Amino acid sequence: MSCVFSNEAFDGHEQVAFRHDRETGLNAIIAVHDRTLGPAAGGCRMHHYASEAEALRDALRLSQGMTRKSALAGLPFGGGKSVIIGDPRRHKTKRLLESMGDFVESLGGRYLTGEDSGIGVDDVRVMATRTAHVGGVQAGAEHGGDPSPTTAYGVYLAMRAAVCHRFGSDAMDGLRVAIQGLGQVGLHLAGLLVADGAQVYGTDVRANLTMRAVSKFGITPVVDPAEILATQAEVFAPCALGAVLDRNSIAGLKAAIVAGAANNQLASPADGERLHQRGILYCPDFLINAGGIIDIHHQRLGTGRNRMHAHVQRIPSTLLKVIRRSETARRSPAQVADEMADEILRCARRERTSVDTPQPQTA
Numbered sequence: 001m002s003c004v005f006s007n008e009a010f011d012g013h014e015q016v017a018f019r020h021d022r023e024t025g026l027n028a029i030i031a032v033h034d035r036t037l038g039p040a041a042g043g044c045r046m047h048h049y050a051s052e053a054e055a056l057r058d059a060l061r062l063s064q065g066m067t068r069k070s071a072l073a074g075l076p077f078g079g080g081k082s083v084i085i086g087d088p089r090r091h092k093t094k095r096l097l098e099s100m101g102d103f104v105e106s107l108g109g110r111y112l113t114g115e116d117s118g119i120g121v122d123d124v125r126v127m128a129t130r131t132a133h134v135g136g137v138q139a140g141a142e143h144g145g146d147p148s149p150t151t152a153y154g155v156y157l158a159m160r161a162a163v164c165h166r167f168g169s170d171a172m173d174g175l176r177v178a179i180q181g182l183g184q185v186g187l188h189l190a191g192l193l194v195a196d197g198a199q200v201y202g203t204d205v206r207a208n209l210t211m212r213a214v215s216k217f218g219i220t221p222v223v224d225p226a227e228i229l230a231t232q233a234e235v236f237a238p239c240a241l242g243a244v245l246d247r248n249s250i251a252g253l254k255a256a257i258v259a260g261a262a263n264n265q266l267a268s269p270a271d272g273e274r275l276h277q278r279g280i281l282y283c284p285d286f287l288i289n290a291g292g293i294i295d296i297h298h299q300r301l302g303t304g305r306n307r308m309h310a311h312v313q314r315i316p317s318t319l320l321k322v323i324r325r326s327e328t329a330r331r332s333p334a335q336v337a338d339e340m341a342d343e344i345l346r347c348a349r350r351e352r353t354s355v356d357t358p359q360p361q362t363a
Contacts, residue, residue, distance in 0.1 A: 007056065017031075017103070019099075023099075028082060028083065029056060039080075039133075040066070040111045041075075041112040041113075042111075042113065044082040045081070046092060047083065047086075047118055058081075061242070065264055067079025068286050068287075068337070068341035071344040074311075075297050080111045084100060088119070092118075097126040100127055101127035101130030101131045109133055114136035115136050117183070121144060135299060135300055136299065147295040148183075148292065149184075150291040150292055151185045151292035156193065158283055162259050163175065172193060173196070176198070176231075176234050177198050178222070178235070179193075179200060179219075180203060180236070181240030181241075181260075183204070183240070186261065190202055200219040201219065202214075202219045203227075203228045205225050229244070230253070232254045233254065237261070239261040242265055244265055245275065246267035246271055260289075262289075269335075272332040272333070272335060276331075276333070283333065287318060291315065
C-alpha cells in the first residue's frame with residue numbers, strides 16, 4: 001500500500017493499519033483520521049471491493065467523514081473506519097470476525113467499531129468476544145443495540161426540516177421521496193415516511209429487499225436501480241453506498257432536495273457545488289446520518305432512550321444553521337458543513353494546546 005500518503009483521500013490521517021490473517025482469510029484496513037475530540041469511532045464495513053486501492057480509498061474517505069460527523073453532533077469521538085475486503089454473503093465466518101476483533105484490539109482503544117454495511121449486530125457481538133472496543137451491542141438497548149433505526153430517524157427529522165425550508169411546510173403528506181437502497185436504514189426510513197403520508201419510491205440492487213419494503217410498507221418499487229436518480233420526486237434519499245452523486249448523475253437528478261443516510265454521497269467535493277449551482281438543496285450526509293453514532297454513544301453511557309432521542313433531535317437545528325450560513329455566504333451546504341466541523345476541531349485543538357502548555361512559575 002505504497003499509495004497511502006499520496007492518496008487524494010489521505011487528508012493527514014493519524015494511522016492507517018492493515019491486517020492479513022492467512023488462517024481466516026481476513027484482509028482488513030483500519031483508518032484513524034483524527035482523535036482531537038476522543039477515540040476514533042466508526043463502523044466496520046464488509047464489501048466485495050473491486051481492488052485493494054478502492055478499499056483503501058473507501059476507508060480513508062469514510063473515516064474523514066466520521067471526524068466531521070462526531071464534531072457536528074457534539075460527540076466525544078474522533079473519526080475512524082474499518083473495512084473488510086470480501087463478500088459478506090460468502091466470505092464472512094465466525095473465525096474471520098474474531099480475527100477482526102483481534103485487529104481492533106491491537107490498536108489499544110484508539111479505535112471503536114460497530115455495525116456498518118455488510119456487518120450486523122450479531123457480527124459485532126462476535127468481535128466483542130475479542131475486544132471491548134465495540135459499540136451497538138449493549139444489552140437492553142433500544143432495537144437490540146442496532147443503531148440503524150436511529151440513523152433513519154435522524155435522516156427523517158432532517159428531511160422534514162429541509163422540506164419546511166424549501167417548501168414552507170414540514171408536512172410530508174403527498175410529497176414524493178425516492179429512496180436508493182433499502183437495507184436496514186433505508187427500510188426504516190421508508191416506514192417513517194409512509195407513516196407520515198409521503199409517497200415513497202424505492203429500489204435496491206438486491207430485488208428481495210425492494211420487495212420486502214413493498215410488502216411491509218406499500219412503497220412503489222423502481223425495478224431498475226439505475227432509474228431511481230431520475231425519478232420525479234421532491235426528495236432523493238441515497239441510502240446505499242457512496243459516491244452516487246457525480247457530474248453525470250447530478251445533471252439528471254429530478255429532485256429539489258437530497259437527504260439520505262449513505263456516507264460519502266458526493267463523488268468529489270466539486271459535486272457539492274454542482275448541486276448548489278443547480279439549486280438542489282443538499283443536506284450534508286455526515287450531518288444528518290449521525291443518529292447511529294449518537295445512539296451508540298448513549299448505549300455506552302447507559303443514559304437511556306429519552307436522552308438519546310433528544311440528542312438526535314438536535315440534528316435538524318444544526319442542518320438549518322448550515323443552510324442559513326450557506327445562503328448568507330453563497331456557498332454550498334457541503335462546503336459550509338465542512339467548515340463548521342473544522343471550526344469545532346480547531347477550537348478543541350487550541351484548548352488542548354493551552355491546557356498542555358506549562359504556565360510560567362511566579363516567584
